[in-house]
Amino acid sequence: MKHRRRASLFVCIAILLVALWTTGTAARRPVRARHGMVASASAIASRVGVEIMKKGGNAVDAAVAVGLALAVVYPVAGNIGGGGFMTIRMADGRTTVIDYREMAPGRASRNMYLDERGRVIPEASTIGYQAVGVPGTVAGMALALKKFGTLAWEDLVRPAEKLAREGFPVDDRLIRSLRAYRSVLSRFPDSRRIFLHNGRGYREGDILRQPELAATLRRLMEYGPDEFYRGETARLIAEDMARNGGLITLDDLKSYRAVERRPLRTTYRGYEIITVPPPSSGGVALIEMLHMLEPYDLAALGHNSADYVHLLVEVMRRAFADRAAFLGDPDFSPLPVAGLISRAYADERRKTIDMMRATPSTEIGHGDPLPYESEQTTHYTIVDAAGNVVSNTYTLNSGFGSGVVAHGTGILLNNEMDDFTSKPGVPNQFGLIQSEANSIAPRKRPLSAMTPTIVLKDGRPYFAVGSPGGPTIINTVLQVILNIIDFHMNIQQAIDMPRVHHQWLPDRIVYEPFGLSRDTIEALKRRGHTFANRPRYMGDAQGVMIDPQTGMRLGASDGRRGGQAVGF
Numbered sequence: 001m002k003h004r005r006r007a008s009l010f011v012c013i014a015i016l017l018v019a020l021w022t023t024g025t026a027a028r029r030p031v032r033a034r035h036g037m038v039a040s041a042s043a044i045a046s047r048v049g050v051e052i053m054k055k056g057g058n059a060v061d062a063a064v065a066v067g068l069a070l071a072v073v074y075p076v077a078g079n080i081g082g083g084g085f086m087t088i089r090m091a092d093g094r095t096t097v098i099d100y101r102e103m104a105p106g107r108a109s110r111n112m113y114l115d116e117r118g119r120v121i122p123e124a125s126t127i128g129y130q131a132v133g134v135p136g137t138v139a140g141m142a143l144a145l146k147k148f149g150t151l152a153w154e155d156l157v158r159p160a161e162k163l164a165r166e167g168f169p170v171d172d173r174l175i176r177s178l179r180a181y182r183s184v185l186s187r188f189p190d191s192r193r194i195f196l197h198n199g200r201g202y203r204e205g206d207i208l209r210q211p212e213l214a215a216t217l218r219r220l221m222e223y224g225p226d227e228f229y230r231g232e233t234a235r236l237i238a239e240d241m242a243r244n245g246g247l248i249t250l251d252d253l254k255s256y257r258a259v260e261r262r263p264l265r266t267t268y269r270g271y272e273i274i275t276v277p278p279p280s281s282g283g284v285a286l287i288e289m290l291h292m293l294e295p296y297d298l299a300a301l302g303h304n305s306a307d308y309v310h311l312l313v314e315v316m317r318r319a320f321a322d323r324a325a326f327l328g329d330p331d332f333s334p335l336p337v338a339g340l341i342s343r344a345y346a347d348e349r350r351k352t353i354d355m356m357r358a359t360p361s362t363e364i365g366h367g368d369p370l371p372y373e374s375e376q377t378t379h380y381t382i383v384d385a386a387g388n389v390v391s392n393t394y395t396l397n398s399g400f401g402s403g404v405v406a407h408g409t410g411i412l413l414n415n416e417m418d419d420f421t422s423k424p425g426v427p428n429q430f431g432l433i434q435s436e437a438n439s440i441a442p443r444k445r446p447l448s449a450m451t452p453t454i455v456l457k458d459g460r461p462y463f464a465v466g467s468p469g470g471p472t473i474i475n476t477v478l479q480v481i482l483n484i485i486d487f488h489m490n491i492q493q494a495i496d497m498p499r500v501h502h503q504w505l506p507d508r509i510v511y512e513p514f515g516l517s518r519d520t521i522e523a524l525k526r527r528g529h530t531f532a533n534r535p536r537y538m539g540d541a542q543g544v545m546i547d548p549q550t551g552m553r554l555g556a557s558d559g560r561r562g563g564q565a566v567g568f
């Protein structure tokens, strides 16, 4: 009897050990599927993408449909009134970045957000009509489709149109974000009526219908994407702007162009990194940081140990100082991108890192070559059955953008103008200090931190990831990449792991609840680091990995928010 009990105990322990050994981690496992996978901030939108792929569409077709669907079901950040970047790698090896970043209106000017005494006018660049950049999303989706898609435009708009017309159930997350932005949304009549239910507010489970947005989407289906820039929609936007002191004209809309840009590329420990070039700073900073980190044995330092966090922070501090000094719209002034992403430059930058002492940001400068919530931008990643990969980040900038719905269109408009330098040396809403390179000029694109990235292993797509979070985007993508490559985590665990953030100025480490032990924080303080008063969650990464052994698509949606990976 005793023997039998001991034997069964032994068997139990053995089973547990084998289970632990075969699953490898105590973390959530990614969602697995054979053919295709969409990881996005909304289960509804992810399912839209899967349906498109089931009907024979590729990852780019799905990306267009998901982008438009998110504009309906995830209005805090999903949009057709904003802009973003889409990094694409086709299975045949072609790569590109679709830059559909917003543009300053033709009448925008360098000091438009300063009063007569040269002070930044509060809210001018963040709330209301003057904060809006010319939206790029519709043009960006259309360009991606034209170059790499296979299905008809109207079939990709249709799911979004249906969601807008028939409505979808309001969930607790949407209610929370609507509450958080209530005061901004209530200033604009259409926004108040649509998103605040005329001030009555929504309850969980209510159906949110957006008939004007549905009508706009129907016009886009019928007349094509150009309708947004030249048709009735353009006219409605321009008229509303003119009535309310906004700067965007019909001519601005007609002149808007989404463009293809050559992705930035490098290798990190033999993995190929394909990422976004300016006017996002994300790719430049990511590559500069990876280059600075490559010579170190990060795994040996220990994940989120004092040594590891110290090193990450020192690297972040340097890359963000360079971002502030040098980056802006490449169409307006030459940028030293080649220098910033060269290994020789990283070698020089690295030499100033002291492992025992934080370098105060005031001493850093650049080299030679907030109240905050992180659901205000959104990323989705898609892999199809053929192995085409799309990594897309787009945004209205703040939650619900400028707060403005252009009258009669149902379209929430961005406040991307705040990503420009309102005044050199004065921080923007993300606390970022910016330079002349990012000053406002007519038809210029504001500097971004969005970092939709694709990583290859042995020449084949391995994983793709991106995140919202303003400046924290870049460091979120960095840490997900390090977690996978240096710490061998699965993509879900790599995304779930607590992150840290430093952006040069303000000179402090931002960390997540339960992210760093007290001992670690004390050890870092002894090296001269300062910390944000309170920890807070950062980012909402959405990633898909392709298992190199089995080819399975492994989808991972960040546990910090309510997203969902769906595959088939």
Ligand code: DON
Residues within 6 Å of the ligand: 373, 374, 375, 376, 377, 395, 396, 397, 398, 416, 419, 447, 448, 449, 450, 468, 469, 470, 471, 473
């Ligand atoms: O382009 C950028 O860097 C910003 N407009 C992104 C804003 C953002 O991620 C907001 N929040 N989570």
